[in-house]
Structures are given as structure tokens and as C-alpha cells.
Amino acid sequence: MARAIDPRRKALNTAIAWTIGIMIFFPILWTFLTSFKTEAQAIADPPVFFLFDWTTENYRAVQERSDYFRHFWNSVVISVGSTLIGLAIAIPAAWSMAFVPGRHTKNILMWMLSTKMLPPVGVLVPIYLIFRDLSLLDTQVGLIIVLTLINLPIIVWMLYTYFREIPAEILEAARMDGASLRSEVLYILLPMAVPGIASTMLLNIILAWNEAFWTLNLTAARAAPLTAFIASYSSPEGLFYAKLSAASTMAIAPILIMGWFSQKQLVRGLTFGAVK
Amino acid sequence: MGRMTLHGVTKNFGETEVIRPLDLEIEDGEFVVFVGPSGCGKSTLLRLIAGLEDVTDGRIEIDGRDATGVPPARRGLAMVFQSYALYPHMTVRRNIAFPMRMAGLDKAEQNRRIEAAAAALNLTDYLDRRPGQLSGGQRQRVAIGRAIVREPAAFLFDEPLSNLDAALRVGMRREISELHTRLKTTMVYVTHDQVEAMTMADKIVVLQHGVIEQVGSPLDLYRAPRNLFVAGFIGSPKMNLMTGAEAERRGAATMGIRPEHIAASPTQGAWQGTVGVAEHLGSDTFFHVHLDGRAEPVTVRAGGEVSLHHGDTIHLTPDESRIHRFDAQGLRIA
Amino acid sequence: MATKASRSAARVMIAPSVILLLGWMLIPLGLTLYFSVLRYNLLMPGTNPFIGFENYSYFLTDPAFRDAIVNTLLLVGGVLTVTVLGGIGLAILLDQPMWGQGIVRILVIAPFFVMPTVSALVWKNMIMNPVNGLFAHMAGAVGLQPFDFFAVAPLASIIGIVSWQWLPFATLILLTAMQSLDSEQLEAAEMDGASPFARFRHIVLPHMARAITVVILIQTIFLLSIFAEILVTTNGGPGTASTNLTFLVYAESLLRFDVGTGSAGGVVAIVLANIVAIFLMRMIGRNLDS
Numbered sequence: 001m002a003r004a005i006d007p008r009r010k011a012l013n014t015a016i017a018w019t020i021g022i023m024i025f026f027p028i029l030w031t032f033l034t035s036f037k038t039e040a041q042a043i044a045d046p047p048v049f050f051l052f053d054w055t056t057e058n059y060r061a062v063q064e065r066s067d068y069f070r071h072f073w074n075s076v077v078i079s080v081g082s083t084l085i086g087l088a089i090a091i092p093a094a095w096s097m098a099f100v101p102g103r104h105t106k107n108i109l110m111w112m113l114s115t116k117m118l119p120p121v122g123v124l125v126p127i128y129l130i131f132r133d134l135s136l137l138d139t140q141v142g143l144i145i146v147l148t149l150i151n152l153p154i155i156v157w158m159l160y161t162y163f164r165e166i167p168a169e170i171l172e173a174a175r176m177d178g179a180s181l182r183s184e185v186l187y188i189l190l191p192m193a194v195p196g197i198a199s200t201m202l203l204n205i206i207l208a209w210n211e212a213f214w215t216l217n218l219t220a221a222r223a224a225p226l227t228a229f230i231a232s233y234s235s236p237e238g239l240f241y242a243k244l245s246a247a248s249t250m251a252i253a254p255i256l257i258m259g260w261f262s263q264k265q266l267v268r269g270l271t272f273g274a275v276k
Numbered sequence: 277m278g279r280m281t282l283h284g285v286t287k288n289f290g291e292t293e294v295i296r297p298l299d300l301e302i303e304d305g306e307f308v309v310f311v312g313p314s315g316c317g318k319s320t321l322l323r324l325i326a327g328l329e330d331v332t333d334g335r336i337e338i339d340g341r342d343a344t345g346v347p348p349a350r351r352g353l354a355m356v357f358q359s360y361a362l363y364p365h366m367t368v369r370r371n372i373a374f375p376m377r378m379a380g381l382d383k384a385e386q387n388r389r390i391e392a393a394a395a396a397l398n399l400t401d402y403l404d405r406r407p408g409q410l411s412g413g414q415r416q417r418v419a420i421g422r423a424i425v426r427e428p429a430a431f432l433f434d435e436p437l438s439n440l441d442a443a444l445r446v447g448m449r450r451e452i453s454e455l456h457t458r459l460k461t462t463m464v465y466v467t468h469d470q471v472e473a474m475t476m477a478d479k480i481v482v483l484q485h486g487v488i489e490q491v492g493s494p495l496d497l498y499r500a501p502r503n504l505f506v507a508g509f510i511g512s513p514k515m516n517l518m519t520g521a522e523a524e525r526r527g528a529a530t531m532g533i534r535p536e537h538i539a540a541s542p543t544q545g546a547w548q549g550t551v552g553v554a555e556h557l558g559s560d561t562f563f564h565v566h567l568d569g570r571a572e573p574v575t576v577r578a579g580g581e582v583s584l585h586h587g588d589t590i591h592l593t594p595d596e597s598r599i600h601r602f603d604a605q606g607l608r609i610a
Numbered sequence: 611m612a613t614k615a616s617r618s619a620a621r622v623m624i625a626p627s628v629i630l631l632l633g634w635m636l637i638p639l640g641l642t643l644y645f646s647v648l649r650y651n652l653l654m655p656g657t658n659p660f661i662g663f664e665n666y667s668y669f670l671t672d673p674a675f676r677d678a679i680v681n682t683l684l685l686v687g688g689v690l691t692v693t694v695l696g697g698i699g700l701a702i703l704l705d706q707p708m709w710g711q712g713i714v715r716i717l718v719i720a721p722f723f724v725m726p727t728v729s730a731l732v733w734k735n736m737i738m739n740p741v742n743g744l745f746a747h748m749a750g751a752v753g754l755q756p757f758d759f760f761a762v763a764p765l766a767s768i769i770g771i772v773s774w775q776w777l778p779f780a781t782l783i784l785l786t787a788m789q790s791l792d793s794e795q796l797e798a799a800e801m802d803g804a805s806p807f808a809r810f811r812h813i814v815l816p817h818m819a820r821a822i823t824v825v826i827l828i829q830t831i832f833l834l835s836i837f838a839e840i841l842v843t844t845n846g847g848p849g850t851a852s853t854n855l856t857f858l859v860y861a862e863s864l865l866r867f868d869v870g871t872g873s874a875g876g877v878v879a880i881v882l883a884n885i886v887a888i889f890l891m892r893m894i895g896r897n898l899d900s
Binding site: 005009010013014016017018020021022024025027028030031034042043045046047089090092093095096097099100102108111112115116117118119120121122123124125126127128129130149152153156181206209210212213216217226227228230231233241244245248251252255256258259260263266267270271 | 616617619620621622623624626627628630631634635637638639641642645700703704706707708709710711713714715716717718719720721722723724725726727728729731732733735736737741742744746747750751774777778779782783786821824825828831834835837838841842855856859860863864869872873875876877879880883887
């Protein structure tokens with residue numbers, strides 16, 4: 001609509017929107033600010049917002065708990081690991097569904113997506129017992145296996161939608177040019193699909209990083225990622241708000257940043273094409 | 277090199293028969309055009325020859341060897357796609373080099389052929405650009421260049437000029453014909469445009485609903501169309517096809533006469549009618565004439581000097597030696 | 611592009627995914643079914659005799675089960691209401707002309723990317739805590755008594771936290787759908803004299819029906835399995851006031867180590883999820899097809 005927009009209306013909209021936006025964002029902002037306070041200031045009444053002595057002692061204290069970085073690293077390993085393995089399995093599947101569709105392709109895709117609808121609690125017991133017997137409990141490998149499996153449908157789906165945007169004729173040209181299947185995928189498909197693959201990786205890392213069922217139930221001290229580690233801050237002894245804030249800020253900051261870049265991918269990946 | 281034979285080739289997509297059992301011979305060095313309306317199966321036939329689709333039944337031989345089950349990479353053919361299908365992430369140079377890379381040619385030989393193709397196609401200045409930075413005509417040439425360097429047994433063209441604007445199309449048509457004259461390689465060319473077919477082909481294959489209606493040289497098809505479909509398809513403007521008394525008088529169910537074989541006069545002639553739409557092109561004039569007692573207008577080509585207008589009375593005389601006669605089944609009566 | 615060669619290649623390429631997911635579905639599910647008909651407690655090693663449907667009757671007649679079902683429905687319904695209504699409202703708001711729209715979007719989207727355990731802890735301790743939390747301070751400032759959220763209204767508090775987390779998702783989806791609406795339709799309606807409310811009701815809302823349906827379906831699937839927020843704030847309590855079906859099964863399986871009963875509970879959860887899914891799928895069948 002190329003009409004002049006009433007600046008008063010625009011100002012009103014801006015005021016309302018910013019107010020609501022800040023209200024929604026406030027808990028995150030509060031956490032960030034509190035992470036720089038002393039414990040005493042963290043629980044001060046009336047609460048202090050910006051005018052306090054900013055200190056980084058909480059960050060140091062959290063890092064000095066030598067296990068913090070181990071848990072951070074666990075999160076990194078299982079997120080990136082399950083994403084890379086998922087990609088390796090999903091890229092061939094998405095190629096086949098996008099470029100050589102058969103009678104059953106749509107059904108297989110729907111079935112894959114339906115596996116994501118299984119309530120995890122329905123398989124909690126056997127997975128727990130199997131992992132216990134295979135010594136996979138509290139291991140990074142075990143978590144990577146589970147995270148790969150639960151997110152595989154989404155990775156396949158997203159790659160499928162991105163691959164479908166690549167004209168099949170270009171791959172046919174590669175075939176006419178003498179390319180083997182391996183060459184076709186490696187030299188033609190993947191370079192063209194890089195943006196789609198990157199988007200899929202981004203979304204999957206976010207989903208794996210924030211996963212809070214299996215990571216809580218299948219780990220103890222050794223392989224616990226940040227989701228579980230932060231949960232251990234939940235016992236109510238002593239004043240710890242500032243340190244909790246510091247630990248939380250460090251845990252969520254990477255994903256908040258990644259999330260900012262992945263809004264479109266979120267819509268594509270989690271609505272299964274029903275919304276564009 | 278470049279001899280192809282199709283024996284009883286059939287293609288079904290699911291339940292639908294797209295290509296009925298079909299036989300065809302393509303000689304080495306021929307420029308063959310598959311032409312027909314949308315959905316006639318011409319692109320499918322090309323893709324069967326290319327190996328991009330499997331035949332449902334039948335055999336395809338290339339240079340005497342059975343190529344029916346051979347994958348496209350190994351048939352020794354090169355294809356130019358309608359959308360050019362260039363690799364968008366590679367430069368022109370690397371696009372053209374790709375087939376040679378796949379074939380394992382050494383770098384020196386690759387470069388030699390790239391330079392030669394670029395020179396022949398006027399692409400030397402663009403070798404380091406990406407397809408996205410090129411115009412439609414330039415992309416077309418890159419696609420051709422990529423095909424040339426393979427030194428294939430035959431070239432396959434799938435409606436390559438459809439995406440170009442009219443002016444460019446005429447120029448490219450000529451360039452492709454010149455390419456054929458120079459390389460003397462077999463070319464199989466698919467188009468829905470019968471003008472392209474007539475101007476470029478050594479042999480035209482007219483297809484409808486997956487069946488070959490007629491195979492022949494352009495002039496053969498012009499002078500002696502085998503049935504009503506070919507008669508109405510070849511020649512622009514379309515041949516006038518008339519049933520009724522005039523046809524029966526000449527011993528046919530339908531008679532055909534091309535617009536350019538009818539003489540027009542304001543005063544005298546065999547048939548009388550009124551001018552409907554008159555198209556003045558300068559060099560020619562086309563009159564669409566409503567004859568008394570006939571619903572369909574008859575198209576007549578007249579030289580630029582006949583000046584008749586909408587509503588004028590006009591007399592037409594068909595050249596009897598150029599009348600085509602068709603029986604009740606639509607087949608040509610000799 | 612369907613040749614025999616490419617089709618057999620396609621089968622090979624898709625096989626690993628299908629096999630893995632098939633295994634993931636069948637093996638654990640099969641085991642859950644199997645365990646659900648045994649007496650099997652990890653704390654009592656020994657034989658695990660077949661006991662038929664005893665576990666099921668035990669689980670289903672447990673008063674905690676009824677509470678869990680009610681709580682599950684309340685949780686899902688509560689969060690859906692807040693997020694869908696709030697999402698529509700926010701989508702409308704974000705669609706308006708304003709300054710700094712990109713930043714407001716970031717502010718509104720952010721909660722979705724916070725891991726559930728962090729958001730639960732931050733809300734519980736730093737905001738809702740009746741002694742040191744922000745809400746307590748705010749109440750005190752206007753002379754009210756602070757409200758002990760998790761003691762008095764545990765389920766509602768959890769609904770609040772989860773709604774905060776999922777509001778961005780609904781907003782993003784609905785905003786995307788809203789912005790895909792062709793402005794010409796709205797302009798035509800405006801020329802025909804329709805008020806903003808009428809335009810919204812008759813043009814925008816129907817266009818968004820599909821997106822709303824998708825939001826409801828997808829959120830429901832995830833909301834049935836809310837776990838971390840409960841674990842970290844109330845552990846299901848006080849009593850079973852904030853226990854949902856997922857948490858009940860967890861408690862049975864991994865806290866009381868009663869694998870048999872827990873598995874029965876797991877089967878119940880799966881059956882219920884399927885019922886919800888089928889019911890919802892039928893409801894959205896029309897919307898998705900159009």
C-alpha cells in the first residue's frame with residue numbers, strides 16, 4: 001500500500017509494540033543484567049536495573065566450577081555431532097525423494113514426520129534400559145544417537161524442500177555430461193544446496209541444544225549438556241541468583257544469536273510446509 | 277557416428293501410453309526435427325534417446341550398438357536443454373569444462389577445446405562470468421558450447437529457442453544451422469514451432485499423441501502431407517481445409533488448398549465471398565474471406581498490390597494443381 | 611528422470627533413513643509393550659512374570675492418573691489459548707507500520723530459543739519467587755502480599771512459563787501467514803467500504819485459518835510432552851497438582867523404578883497422543899487440503 005502512513009499512528013504502533021516487546025523479552029534481559037550483579041544486589045528490593053556496580057565475578061565463579069565448560073562442550077558436541085550425522089543420512093534420502101520421486105515418496109515422508117509425533121515418554125523405559133545395558137547412559141555417543149533419531153525427520157523434510165527448489169534439469173545435464181551419481185551430488189547438487197544445508201544445520205543445532213527430555217533423563221554428571229547442568233542449579237539452597245544468571249546467559253547466548261538468523265528456517269522446518 | 281535406430285519404442289507413464297510403438301531411422305549427420313503440438317511426446321522421445329527415461333518396450337540402437345539400457349552418461353550424446361540447465365555456481369569456463377572433467381581429459385586438452393568452442397560461439401570475453409551474469413542468448417551459447425566440447429555422436433536439442441525473444445530466435449536459428457553445416461554431426465531437435473522445423477531440418481518427424489504422423493523432408497511435408505493433421509500443421513498460415521460440395525466435386529471427403537495457392541480478384545473467380553479481416557504485412561496481405569454458404573473463413577495470401585478491405589466483395593480461384601484431397605479417414609488420396 | 615538405474619540408486623539412498631527410523635519406532639515400542647505386561651521393577655531383581663493387564667489397571671485406576679490427564683489437558687489447552695490468541699494479537703501488531711520493527715521482532719521471538727530448563731529456573735527463582743523474585747518486589751511496592759506461585763497455583767504457573775516459551779512460535783507462524791496475504795484483497799474490501807474489523811474478520815482471519823490450525827496441531831504434539839519445566843520447578847507437586855501424563859510415567863519408571871507400570875503408562879500416553887493426533891488431523895483435513 002503506497003499511501004502515506006500517518007506518523008501519529010506509526011508512533012502509537014511503535015510505542016505499543018516496543019512496550020510489549022520489551023515486556024516479553026524482559027526475563028532474558030533481567031537474566032543478563034543480573035549476571036553482572038553481586039548476589040546481594042541480585043535480590044535487592046527495590047530491584048536495581050542498570051545502576052549498580054557491574055562485576056564479572058559471577059562469570060569467573062561459574063567458569064571456575066571446572067565442570068561448566070565440560071557441560072558446555074557436551075552441548076556443542078551433541079548438537080553439532082547429531083546434526084552432522086543427521087545430514088549424512090538425510091542428504092541421500094532427500095535427494096532420492098526430491099529427484100526420483102516414486103509412488104510411495106509422499107507416504108514415506110509423511111510417515112517420517114509422524115515418527116516425530118511419538119511422545120518420548122512412550123519409549124523412555126526401553127531406551128533407558130537398552131542404554132544401560134550397552135553402557136550408553138551418560139555418554140555423548142548415546143545422546144548423539146537419540147538426538148539424531150528424533151531430529152532426522154525434520155532434517156530430511158527441510159532438505160527435501162530445499163532440494164525441490166533446484167531444477168531437475170541441471171542434474172540431468174550433469175548426467176548427460178557424464179557425471180556419476182557421486183559426481184552429480186558432490187559437484188553439482190551440494191554446492192547449489194549450500195544455503196539450504198546451512199539453514200538446516202542451524203535449525204537442527206538449535207533444536208538439539210535445547211532438547212530437554214532425553215538430555216535430562218539419559219545423563220548424569222559426565223555427559224550432561226547444559227540443559228541438565230542448569231537443572232542442577234534448581235535446588236533452593238542459598239543465594240545464587242547472580243551465578244544462575246551468569247550460567248544461564250552463557251548457556252543461551254549462542255542459541256539466541258543463532259535463532260535470530262533462523263526465523264525463516266523455523267517456519268519452514270517446523271510447520272512441514274503448511275505455512276509459507 | 278551418429279546413426280540411430282528406434283525399434284518399436286514404447287513409453288508409458290503409469291497407465292498412460294505416451295509413446296505408441298514407434299520406429300524411426302536417423303542417418304549419420306542428419307538434422308532431424310521432432311515437431312508437434314504440446315503433449316505429442318516429442319520431448320519424451322528425445323529424453324528416451326538421451327537415456328534420461330527408460331523405454332517401456334522396444335530398442336534403441338546408436339551406431340549399431342544396443343543402447344537401450346545404457347545410462348545417459350555413456351551414450352556419447354550431448355543435450356541442450358530448454359532452460360539451458362547451466363551450473364549456476366560455476367563460471368562459463370568451468371561449465372564448459374565440466375563434461376571433459378567427468379571424462380578425465382587432461383587439462384591441456386580441456387583448455388584447447390574450451391578456447392575453440394568459445395571462439396566459435398563468441399564467448400571468449402565471457403569465460404570468467406557466471407551464468408547469472410549472462411543474457412539469454414549468451415547462456416544458450418554456453419549450453420551449446422558445453423555440448424560441443426564433448427565431441428558427441430549426436431546433439432539433442434530440447435526446444436532450445438523457446439525461452440528467447442523473437443528477434444534473438446531468428447539469429448540463433450541460423451547459428452545452429454551453421455553449426456550443423458560446420459560440424460556435420462547428427463542433430464535431433466525438438467520444437468513446437470513448425471517454422472523452425474521447416475527452416476532447419478533435413479528431415480522432419482511430425483508427432484501427435486505419441487504416434488509418428490509423417491516423416492519426410494520439409495518440402496515433402498509441404499507438398500504431400502499424408503493426412504489432415506500434417507496438412508493443417510505444416511505451413512503458415514494454415515492450409516484451408518474444406519468439406520462439402522467443393523470437396524465432393526473433386527472426389528474427396530475433405531479438400532485442402534494453401535492460402536498461397538489461391539488467386540484473389542475483386543471482379544472474377546470461382547468462389548465469391550466477403551472480406552472479413554484483412555492483414556496487411558506490406559510484402560503480403562492475408563485476407564480471411566467469408567464464402568457464401570460456409571461458416572469457416574478461407575485464408576488467402578495476396579501480393580501487396582491487391583487492396584481490398586473489410587466488407588468488400590472478393591473472388592477466389594484455387595490453383596487446381598495444388599489441391600490436396602483427403603478421404604473420410606483423413607488420409608491423403610494420391 | 612526415472613530410469614531403472616536412478617530408481618535403484620534412490621532406493622539405496624533412502625534406505626538408511628527408513629531403516630533407522632523404522633528401528634527407532636519398532637524396537638523401543640515393541641519393548642514398551644512387552645514390559646507393560648510384565649511385573650518388572652528394577653529395585654526387585656528376579657523373574658519378571660507375565661501379568662497380563664494388571665499394570666494397566668493399576669496405572670489407570672491410580673488417582674494420580676486422573677489428575678495427570680486433567681493436568682495434561684489443562685496444560686495443553688491453557689498454553690494453546692494464550693499462544694494462539696496472543697499470537698494473533700502480536701501478529702497483527704507486528705504487521706503494522708512502525709519504527710524498529712526488526713528489533714521488536716527479535717525481542718518477541720527470543721523466548722523460543724531459550725532452553726526450557728533455563729527459562730523455568732529464571733521464572734521460578736528470579737521472577738516468581740515469593741521472597742526474592744521480581745513479582746514479589748512489585749507486589750510489595752503497591753502494598754500487596756507476594757503470591758507464592760508454585761505453592762498455590764503450580765499448574766497455572768507452569769502454563770505461564772510454557773506459554774511464554776511458545777508464544778514466539780505461534781507469532782512467527784501467524785505473522786508469516788498474515789504477510790503472505792495479498793494486499794489487493796484487502797484494498798478491494800476497503801474500496802467496498804469494509805471497516806478494519808470487518809476486513810480482519812472476513813478476509814484476514816479465514817486466510818490464517820490454515821496457519822492457526824497448523825500452530826494448534828504442532829504445538830499440541832509438543833505440549834503433550836512437557837517435561838523439563840515441571841521437573842525443574844515443582845517436580846510434579848505439590849502432590850500431583852502439576853503432574854502431567856509424561857511426568858507421571860517418568861516418575862513411575864525412573865523414580866519408583868517400576869518398569870512394568872511405567873511401560874503401561876507409556877503405552878497409554880502413546881494411545882492418547884494418537885487419539886489427539888487423529889482427532890486433530892481430521893479437523894485440519896479440510897484446511898490443509900485447500
